[in-house]
Amino acid sequence: MSEMLAHSWFMLVRQARNLLREPVWIALLLIQPMIWLVLYSQLFTRITDLGGFGTDSYLDFFLPGVVVMTAFFAGTWSGLATITDLDRGVVERFLATPARRSALVFSQMMRAAMQAGIQGLIVLVVGLAIGARIDAGVGGWLAVLAAAMLVAGGFAGVSHGLALLTRKEATMIAVANFIGLPLMFLSAILIARPLMPGWMQAAARFNPVDWAVRAARGPALPDTEWGAVLLHLGLLALFVLAAGAFATAAFRAYTRTL
Amino acid sequence: MDAIAAEGLEKRYGEVQALAGVSFTVREGEVFGLLGPNGAGKSTTTRILVTLTKPDAGRAWVAGRDVVREPRAARRALGYVAQASGVDREATGRENLTLQGRVQGLRGRELRARVDELLELFGLAEAADRVVRGYSGGMKRRLDVALGLVHRPQVLFLDEPTTGLDPEARAAMWEELERLARREQLTILLTTHYLEEADRLADRLAIVSRGRVVVAGTPEELKRGLRGDAVRVELEDGAGGDAHAIVSRLGAVLEAAVDGRHLHARVEDGAASIPRILSALEGGGVGVATVTLARPSLDDVYLHYTGRAFHADDEQGEGR
Numbered sequence: 001m002s003e004m005l006a007h008s009w010f011m012l013v014r015q016a017r018n019l020l021r022e023p024v025w026i027a028l029l030l031i032q033p034m035i036w037l038v039l040y041s042q043l044f045t046r047i048t049d050l051g052g053f054g055t056d057s058y059l060d061f062f063l064p065g066v067v068v069m070t071a072f073f074a075g076t077w078s079g080l081a082t083i084t085d086l087d088r089g090v091v092e093r094f095l096a097t098p099a100r101r102s103a104l105v106f107s108q109m110m111r112a113a114m115q116a117g118i119q120g121l122i123v124l125v126v127g128l129a130i131g132a133r134i135d136a137g138v139g140g141w142l143a144v145l146a147a148a149m150l151v152a153g154g155f156a157g158v159s160h161g162l163a164l165l166t167r168k169e170a171t172m173i174a175v176a177n178f179i180g181l182p183l184m185f186l187s188a189i190l191i192a193r194p195l196m197p198g199w200m201q202a203a204a205r206f207n208p209v210d211w212a213v214r215a216a217r218g219p220a221l222p223d224t225e226w227g228a229v230l231l232h233l234g235l236l237a238l239f240v241l242a243a244g245a246f247a248t249a250a251f252r253a254y255t256r257t258l
Numbered sequence: 259m260d261a262i263a264a265e266g267l268e269k270r271y272g273e274v275q276a277l278a279g280v281s282f283t284v285r286e287g288e289v290f291g292l293l294g295p296n297g298a299g300k301s302t303t304t305r306i307l308v309t310l311t312k313p314d315a316g317r318a319w320v321a322g323r324d325v326v327r328e329p330r331a332a333r334r335a336l337g338y339v340a341q342a343s344g345v346d347r348e349a350t351g352r353e354n355l356t357l358q359g360r361v362q363g364l365r366g367r368e369l370r371a372r373v374d375e376l377l378e379l380f381g382l383a384e385a386a387d388r389v390v391r392g393y394s395g396g397m398k399r400r401l402d403v404a405l406g407l408v409h410r411p412q413v414l415f416l417d418e419p420t421t422g423l424d425p426e427a428r429a430a431m432w433e434e435l436e437r438l439a440r441r442e443q444l445t446i447l448l449t450t451h452y453l454e455e456a457d458r459l460a461d462r463l464a465i466v467s468r469g470r471v472v473v474a475g476t477p478e479e480l481k482r483g484l485r486g487d488a489v490r491v492e493l494e495d496g497a498g499g500d501a502h503a504i505v506s507r508l509g510a511v512l513e514a515a516v517d518g519r520h521l522h523a524r525v526e527d528g529a530a531s532i533p534r535i536l537s538a539l540e541g542g543g544v545g546v547a548t549v550t551l552a553r554p555s556l557d558d559v560y561l562h563y564t565g566r567a568f569h570a571d572d573e574q575g576e577g578r
Contacts, residue, residue, distance in 0.1 A: 021348060022348075089342035090346055093340060
């Protein structure tokens with residue numbers, strides 16, 4: 001176990017270092033959420049007139065949504081890194097060493113979670129700077145970031161598992177789009193739950209993205225129900241475990257085809 | 259104890275029988291070549307020995323460890339340099355080596371010293387802190403080999419170490435590998451489809467064709483085992499098939515094969531046979547461009563044991 005964690009850490013350092021070496025990526029990873037945060041929230045300022053948002057400020061409502069959305073997409077797309085490693089023979093090089101197999105998968109999930117945590121923190125700071133507020137204070141910040149890290153880690157597991165099964169960049173991009181957009185729209189990221197059509201509200205109940213929205217938005221708005229926040233964080237943790245199991249199984253399936 | 263032992267390895271990928279019972283042994287400290295055309299099964303054999311692939315049947319040991327039953331123990335004893343590099347291009351040479359050392363269990367000062375030593379040994383000290391993306395093909399390949407050596411393995415596997423290198427980088431790599439074999443008391447298994455490479459580097463070699471080892475021995479033994487001389491005839495265009503039929507009928511010709519515009523024949527006595535071959539070809543209306551006479555080479559060894567010309571098989575394998 002400790003060897004597994006040590007190996008995961010070594011792999012994580014590698015990924016983080018490669019990421020930091022490309023400032024363009026960092027910029028891309030931050031610019032997109034900023035555009036959503038600033039422009040989209042301005043565009044929809046008046047939408048709270050419809051009611052059901054639990055606040056008059058669409059910015060307050062939307063801020064935790066942007067954090068979750070950013071984390072979710074970071075996780076969904078992270079499997080492309082595995083495709084690159086497969087294509088370049090990096091995975092096989094490690095397979096011929098005593099490197100822990102599970103470390104190859106877990107390090108990718110941890111990387112996505114850490115990236116989501118850092119991105120989320122920056123988005124929160126910028127959000128507050130332009131006038132948003134997190135009602136529950138420090139506990140609320142932690143809940144938002146925990147939801148972001150869990151949703152990123154979980155979808156990274158799914159994404160890397162799919163990468164190992166499909167092994168093609170084009171297929172991965174198609175799959176990521178195919179899951180990504182529907183799951184975002186089948187959640188209350190952009191709009192208040194009571195305004196969603198009934199069938200979408202029902203579908204959202206089974207959507208980990210929506211669990212993250214519930215866990216993150218609760219503490220951001222007044223009258224936080226902490227029981228519901230913790231419940232959804234717990235569901236997300238189960239999702240992460242299931243995604244990890246899926247990714248590990250996909251890894252085993254991949255090694256059997258060699 | 260043998261450094262490598264393979265017994266009856268079989269592997270099938272769908273319809274393709276990649277290995278049909280490969281057996282050989284490699285002694286400690288030896289440089290052993292698996293020579294064969296593309297698609298013969300060399301890489302599959304290597305991948306089984308380095309624990310990446312499980313055989314359908316047969317067993318194998320590396321440094322005494324059973325590669326199927328105790329893969330983790332085997333992985334500590336072996337180093338693997340794959341055909342497709344496997345180096346992290348976004349990281350520096352030093353970072354690549356350090357990570358590889360860490361997963362192999364090296365830590366702290368020992369790790370740093372080993373990394374420095376390898377960078378020095380492979381002429382990468384100056385480029386150590388540059389990102390690999392900017393390395394030349396030869397530098398990248400040397401880093402690959404260094405990665406396989408970081409934990410001082412007992413057995414090093416090199417899958418096509420010079421494929422894709424320009425002639426100059428290839429010659430440099432050969433010198434590097436010769437030095438390595440002498441210095442580190444290492445057992446090396448290398449696969450290659452360059453006859454010249456096997457001839458130059460391997461203490462012993464096995465010729466692999468269509469998933470089997472057809473013959474094994476030192477390059478000298480294999481060549482000495484063939485009587486007579488090798489005659490190569492460069493033909494004018496488009497006469498290959500006729501030439502083969504004409505030459506095969508001659509009594510002095512032991513065996514013959516055609517590979518594109520070249521006719522390869524092994525004959526009892528070169529000086530006496532050449533005039534007869536030429537007049538027979540002329541009589542059959544086949545134009546001849548050049549003729550050369552030589553001692554049998556590994557080319558002729560391959561022809562003798564498989565009945566086919568090496569280069570013709572190699573190009574066919576590449577098409578797959």
